Amino acid sequence: MRKKRREGSGAIWLVAPMAIWTILFVGVTLGYIVWLSFMTRNPDGLGVIPKFTLDNYLKILNPSYGKVLLNSLKLAALTTGVCLLIGYPFGYFMARAKKSRRSALMMLVIVPFWTNALVRVYGWRMLLMGDGPLNSLLLSIGAIQEPLKLLNTFGAVLLGMVYALLPFVILPAYSSIEKMDWALVEASRDMGASPARTFFSITLPMTAPGLLAGCVLTFVPSIGLFFMSDLLGGANEVFLGNLINTQLLKSRDWPFAAALSVVLMLLTSSILWVYRRAGGKSSDIAVF
Amino acid sequence: MKQRKILSSAYLVLVLLLMYLPILVVAVFSLNANTSRFTYNFTGFSLQYYEGLMKDTKGLVAALLQSLELALYSCLISAVVGTLGAVGMARRKFRFSGAIEGISMLPAMIPEIILAMGFLSIFAAVGVPFGMLTLLIAHVTFCIPYIFIVVRGRLAGLDPELPSAARDLGASPVRAFFDVTLPLILPGIFSGTLLAFAMSMDDFVISFFVTGPGTTTLPIKIYSSVRMGVSLQVNALSTMMLATVFLVIAVFRLVRQNKQHKGRSQT
Amino acid sequence: MKTLLAWMLMLALLIPGAALAEGNITIFTWEGYFSDEILQQFTDETGIAVNFSPFASNDEMLVKLRAGGKYDIVLASDYALSILRTEGLLTALDKALLPNYANLNPAYLNQVFDPDGAYAIPYAAGSPMIVYDPSKVEGEITGFADLWDEQFVDSLALINDARVMIGATLKSLGYSYNTTDQAQLDEAAEKLKSLRPNVRVFDYDATYQYLLSGEVKVAYLFTPYAAIAQQTNPELKCVFPAEGIGFGIDAMVIPASSENAEAAHKFLDFMMRPEIAAQSAAWTLYLNPNAAADPLIPEELKGYDALNIPEDKLATKEFVEDVGEFEAVYQDIWTEFQMQ
Numbered sequence: 001m002r003k004k005r006r007e008g009s010g011a012i013w014l015v016a017p018m019a020i021w022t023i024l025f026v027g028v029t030l031g032y033i034v035w036l037s038f039m040t041r042n043p044d045g046l047g048v049i050p051k052f053t054l055d056n057y058l059k060i061l062n063p064s065y066g067k068v069l070l071n072s073l074k075l076a077a078l079t080t081g082v083c084l085l086i087g088y089p090f091g092y093f094m095a096r097a098k099k100s101r102r103s104a105l106m107m108l109v110i111v112p113f114w115t116n117a118l119v120r121v122y123g124w125r126m127l128l129m130g131d132g133p134l135n136s137l138l139l140s141i142g143a144i145q146e147p148l149k150l151l152n153t154f155g156a157v158l159l160g161m162v163y164a165l166l167p168f169v170i171l172p173a174y175s176s177i178e179k180m181d182w183a184l185v186e187a188s189r190d191m192g193a194s195p196a197r198t199f200f201s202i203t204l205p206m207t208a209p210g211l212l213a214g215c216v217l218t219f220v221p222s223i224g225l226f227f228m229s230d231l232l233g234g235a236n237e238v239f240l241g242n243l244i245n246t247q248l249l250k251s252r253d254w255p256f257a258a259a260l261s262v263v264l265m266l267l268t269s270s271i272l273w274v275y276r277r278a279g280g281k282s283s284d285i286a287v288f
Numbered sequence: 289m290k291q292r293k294i295l296s297s298a299y300l301v302l303v304l305l306l307m308y309l310p311i312l313v314v315a316v317f318s319l320n321a322n323t324s325r326f327t328y329n330f331t332g333f334s335l336q337y338y339e340g341l342m343k344d345t346k347g348l349v350a351a352l353l354q355s356l357e358l359a360l361y362s363c364l365i366s367a368v369v370g371t372l373g374a375v376g377m378a379r380r381k382f383r384f385s386g387a388i389e390g391i392s393m394l395p396a397m398i399p400e401i402i403l404a405m406g407f408l409s410i411f412a413a414v415g416v417p418f419g420m421l422t423l424l425i426a427h428v429t430f431c432i433p434y435i436f437i438v439v440r441g442r443l444a445g446l447d448p449e450l451p452s453a454a455r456d457l458g459a460s461p462v463r464a465f466f467d468v469t470l471p472l473i474l475p476g477i478f479s480g481t482l483l484a485f486a487m488s489m490d491d492f493v494i495s496f497f498v499t500g501p502g503t504t505t506l507p508i509k510i511y512s513s514v515r516m517g518v519s520l521q522v523n524a525l526s527t528m529m530l531a532t533v534f535l536v537i538a539v540f541r542l543v544r545q546n547k548q549h550k551g552r553s554q555t
Numbered sequence: 556m557k558t559l560l561a562w563m564l565m566l567a568l569l570i571p572g573a574a575l576a577e578g579n580i581t582i583f584t585w586e587g588y589f590s591d592e593i594l595q596q597f598t599d600e601t602g603i604a605v606n607f608s609p610f611a612s613n614d615e616m617l618v619k620l621r622a623g624g625k626y627d628i629v630l631a632s633d634y635a636l637s638i639l640r641t642e643g644l645l646t647a648l649d650k651a652l653l654p655n656y657a658n659l660n661p662a663y664l665n666q667v668f669d670p671d672g673a674y675a676i677p678y679a680a681g682s683p684m685i686v687y688d689p690s691k692v693e694g695e696i697t698g699f700a701d702l703w704d705e706q707f708v709d710s711l712a713l714i715n716d717a718r719v720m721i722g723a724t725l726k727s728l729g730y731s732y733n734t735t736d737q738a739q740l741d742e743a744a745e746k747l748k749s750l751r752p753n754v755r756v757f758d759y760d761a762t763y764q765y766l767l768s769g770e771v772k773v774a775y776l777f778t779p780y781a782a783i784a785q786q787t788n789p790e791l792k793c794v795f796p797a798e799g800i801g802f803g804i805d806a807m808v809i810p811a812s813s814e815n816a817e818a819a820h821k822f823l824d825f826m827m828r829p830e831i832a833a834q835s836a837a838w839t840l841y842l843n844p845n846a847a848a849d850p851l852i853p854e855e856l857k858g859y860d861a862l863n864i865p866e867d868k869l870a871t872k873e874f875v876e877d878v879g880e881f882e883a884v885y886q887d888i889w890t891e892f893q894m895q
């Protein structure tokens with residue numbers, strides 16, 4: 001009896017620093033953003049007038065802004081899909097590799113994170129330029145007659161997004177597949193099921209948590225990423241991140257930008273809520 | 289069976305090749321003899337940019353050191369706060385646990401620029417001078433959730449009887465934590481910190497808006513190079529950073545393998 | 556653990572303090588806009604250390620300055636400086652401390668953004684040009700209107716800036732760069748929409764790379780990029796639009812928040828020396844606003860069309876000016892245009 005009370009009462013001090021920090025720096029800041037979203041923009045363009053309004057949210061209903069949101073969702077969905085297609089098999093093969101190889105592979109996947117993200121994207125740009133190494137190589141071996149226009153396309157943007165977020169599918173998939181009970185797979189094969197059948201009825205359902213975590217970890221950041229479109233896509237499309245940027249810095253409409261951000265926050269929170277409901281656990285997202 | 293082995297190895301190699309392709313380009317272009325600030329086509333091999341880095345005292349290297357310092361302090365603080373929070377919440381079910389966890393994760397879910405503006409406004413309103421302090425606060429704020437989530441996941445998989453057993457054997461709560469719990473969750477703290485470190489080193493939007501005059505981090509410097517072109521010295525620096533990381537990891541593994549061999553030969 | 560925390564806190568508080576030591580100035584501008592050699596020379600001569608704080612865009616600069624950022628020198632674009640001026644965030648220059656002020660070319664002084672010449676020292680000036688590859692283009696391009704031609708489908712590279720491009724469209728319709736007439740803006744929006752199929756890429760700084768790599772046939776480029784393009788490929792043709800040119804001056808100012816105005820003045824005076832100004836012009840590849848430095852400009856620069864604007868074209872110049880709340884209207888038009 002005494003032991004329980006002692007343990008329980010100590011816990012509050014452990015949690016206090018994090019609780020205080022979160023409320024102070026996250027709570028207050030986000031609270032400010034929410035408050036901002038209901039304020040009126042000062043017509044002089046400087047700051048806000050403390051007058052309550054719902055205009056900022058109503059403005060979002062404008063069809064062109066709706067299109068921006070849809071664009072972002074489309075890109076996020078495609079990115080997630082391609083990441084899953086490429087990343088899941090990678091995680092699978094990684095989990096099946098020799099034990100000594102696995103940690104080496106893990107390192108190889110994580111280390112690129114340690115180069116600056118901007119520099120890596122510039123790397124892709126230099127590679128894909130009309131007069132860059134890729135085109136020069138293809139031209140010199142005669143595979144093409146004219147340089148390929150690889151940059152400033154939706155494909156280039158997708159490539160950049162998938163490239164940046166692939167590890168977020170590989171790692172949870174790997175984690176999930178590694179923990180799996182392979183005896184079940186062997187049993188299924190022993191009983192005569194084809195590899196494909198085994199995969200779809202045993203492996204896939206058992207590694208669903210990993211798949212789900214991968215989806216969430218790719219989808220959520222995809223919606224907010226914007227510089228991919230500027231650097232690789234020739235800014236040919238406008239995404240939610242670009243819009244918020246423009247509204248904040250150029251139009252200086254802080255309340256509207258705040259409203260857009262609140263909507264984005266609600267969107268991603270609801271995705272996470274759905275994830276939790278579908279049985280996803282925090283431990284599956286924590287794959288690092 | 290052999291066919292499958294070849295297939296899986298081939299796939300792994302192919303994807304890894306694609307992942308390292310731009311990095312390879314960065315490395316190769318860092319050896320470019322081209323001296324122009326604006327055009328990048330390859331004109332020959334040269335170590336000029338590495339030499340430039342060696343001589344550089346005010347520029348990229350200083351910014352790198354600033355970034356490393358910031359990342360180090362941020363990770364230290366957030367590791368402590370996040371770990372304590374995770375341990376505390378695992379120990380007793382607080383009613384507000386879910387709320388704190390949810391709120392702490394929100395910074396990861398909205399575009400950085402709005403968070404940056406939020407921080408800027410709050411700091412300006414309170415009158416905190418912009419500089420290392422504000423940078424530190426901002427970075428710790430977005431680093432904590434990474435460590436918290438990982439450690440919590442790790443704790444969830446832990447046998448709760450172990451610390452109790454330690455207590456039964458007479459250890460104080462503090463002793464039980466440091467000798468039993470901590471070693472078990474250390475891998476989690478480590479990987480969470482590594483990730484938070486990478487996030488801190490990469491951040492430019494939030495950093496730009498909360499930094500002060502005289503404090504420039506590497507990502508800010510690179511991002512602000514837009515008007516005059518990103519210097520190929522950046523390529524040289526990135527290549528060197530990567531090479532250093534690989535070197536450190538290789539040494540680490542060699543040391544570990546050595547220890548394992550020693551351990552085996554002793555038994 | 557505790558001592559570590561204590562050390563960290565101490566260090567964290569010490570660092571900002573170190574930056575405010577005597578005898579140093581902090582410059583706030585784009586990375587690489589000043590040559591390191593010139594900055595080093597200044598420090599060697601005067602003993603005043605130079606801290607460099609970079610920003611990526613004028614808008615970001617405005618946010619930081621409004622939030623109370625302390626800098627000694629800010630180098631930014633005219634319209635942004637004008638906003639700072641009207642908001643009282645600048646210190647008036649003490650001309651007695653600036654003997655080299657007489658070196659400046661009067662054509663660059665007392666412009667719209669600083670009517671009394673009390674706050675700004677021009678550093679670089681330019682005007683965007685249309686640059687194209689004549690081997691890939693039928694006929695000649697003389698102005699904005701030509702860009703709408705059908706032969707340019709998916710072949711244009713435009714500057715990713717609402718005011719610059721909408722301004723160009725307004726000019727092609729015979730209106731002002733800075734109109735606040737809604738009807739005119741609507742007309743420009745419509746005309747702009749019809750240009751969309753021709754645009755392949757929007758970029759701000761790397762636009763010239765797409766022209767040089769052959770991905771686009773025509774690009775609208777800022778002065779230094781036009782010069783680079785011509786330097787790399789002398790076959791390219793550079794044209795100042797017939798409808799009238801846009802013009803911009805990047806200038807140095809001393810913010811009111813500066814704590815070392817005296818040293819800041821020394822820096823400004825140093826930058827106005829003829830040989831320093833000539834070096835700066837060669838570094839930035841923008842127009843040189845310092846008359847005394849004109850004879851010292853390297854020969855090579857005189858060969859670039861971008862750096863030699865004919866008098867008659869100069870007479871048509873128009874600055875991008877702040878349009879208050881209409882800025883949001885321009886931005887919305889641009890967003891819609893990009894989204895198509």
